[in-house]
Amino acid sequence: MSHATIVTPTPEGGFQPHTVAHHFKTAEQEFQAAKFAFWLFLVTEVMLFGGLFAAYIYYHGFYPKSFQAGGSLLDWRLGALNTMFLLTSSWTMANGVRCSQLSRRKEMVVWLWWTVVLAGGFMVVKYFEYSGKFHHGIFPFTQVWHPEGHYGEVLAGVAFPKLFFNIYFTMTGIHGLHVLVGMIAIGWLIWRGGQGRFHSGWYIPVDLIGLYWHVVDLIWIFLFPLLYLVP
Amino acid sequence: MANTSHDSHHHDVVVDHSHHGHVSTFQIFLRVYVTLCVLTIVTVAASQVDFGGANMLIAVLIASIKASLVVTFFMHLKWDTAMNNIAFLGSLLFLSLLFLFTLADFATRGMADPTQMSPIR
Numbered sequence: 552m553s554h555a556t557i558v559t560p561t562p563e564g565g566f567q568p569h570t571v572a573h574h575f576k577t578a579e580q581e582f583q584a585a586k587f588a589f590w591l592f593l594v595t596e597v598m599l600f601g602g603l604f605a606a607y608i609y610y611h612g613f614y615p616k617s618f619q620a621g622g623s624l625l626d627w628r629l630g631a632l633n634t635m636f637l638l639t640s641s642w643t644m645a646n647g648v649r650c651s652q653l654s655r656r657k658e659m660v661v662w663l664w665w666t667v668v669l670a671g672g673f674m675v676v677k678y679f680e681y682s683g684k685f686h687h688g689i690f691p692f693t694q695v696w697h698p699e700g701h702y703g704e705v706l707a708g709v710a711f712p713k714l715f716f717n718i719y720f721t722m723t724g725i726h727g728l729h730v731l732v733g734m735i736a737i738g739w740l741i742w743r744g745g746q747g748r749f750h751s752g753w754y755i756p757v758d759l760i761g762l763y764w765h766v767v768d769l770i771w772i773f774l775f776p777l778l779y780l781v782p
Numbered sequence: 783m784a785n786t787s788h789d790s791h792h793h794d795v796v797v798d799h800s801h802h803g804h805v806s807t808f809q810i811f812l813r814v815y816v817t818l819c820v821l822t823i824v825t826v827a828a829s830q831v832d833f834g835g836a837n838m839l840i841a842v843l844i845a846s847i848k849a850s851l852v853v854t855f856f857m858h859l860k861w862d863t864a865m866n867n868i869a870f871l872g873s874l875l876f877l878s879l880l881f882l883f884t885l886a887d888f889a890t891r892g893m894a895d896p897t898q899m900s901p902i903r
Contacts, residue, residue, distance in 0.1 A: 583802070586862075587863070593873075598877070602880070609888060635819070638822065639815070641852060769852050773849070775825075780829035
């Protein structure tokens, strides 16, 4: 005979109970299935960026001067600032997930808000970095290429100067897209979390989006030194 | 992990109060966060010193330590199921194969002067 499993939070009220999908036996099984599937998705993310890092290794090996010249035109202080934004947001996210596990709704929403604000800070810095490059005549994937002033001097005589910037724009662009997607997803968590959807009995979306957010941070941990510090 | 299912008043409803995932402590997260910040300062400081060919190796090494802290503690992989651990470590295995063969290709071209090469477009 079929039955519905309903999971409710333990410590406090005001939460919405969760009904376990009928094809799962227990809430535990539902949780583990979702989590394993999400880890498989995260593995595809690792491989996606892995391919880009392989391109980095390959082209850096053949054209180190393009990378050295291009990298010197990035401001490592902005990169370091963005590293702090993402590291801190990763920490606030971890705390948000923890509060959802403990049915601390209000604290969870506050931690998630901090995560979105820090991610927004990251995107604002990225916007200024990109527009700075466009302003100096450096564009991705286009024939429009007229580095001006200091940029022109540094890149003059460098073989394939576009190479570094195409890799820079591709990797940070796809990464930035992930940050935007993460901001929308965490915004959704704030909305649903405020309604009391997530609690100790059911916090799968918070946990999974948290994992996603940590991977976004993880990729930046490698992008920062490789693009800004040591190319 | 304990699954304490029990029947409620309703005959066909099971109320499940189980806790599934590992709950970490605030202190552990804070310690990991501080360590990550310190390592960020270390990697910036190290980049100001010229270690020659070891520059990139040092940067990648520090980044790998930071990444493993994030995966182990923030992502709870230390307390996660064997299956999830195998999935993630499997990705690192294939990633290392990808990098290994890319490096092997690069290293065996035998070209010393980059400017003498035909361009890769």
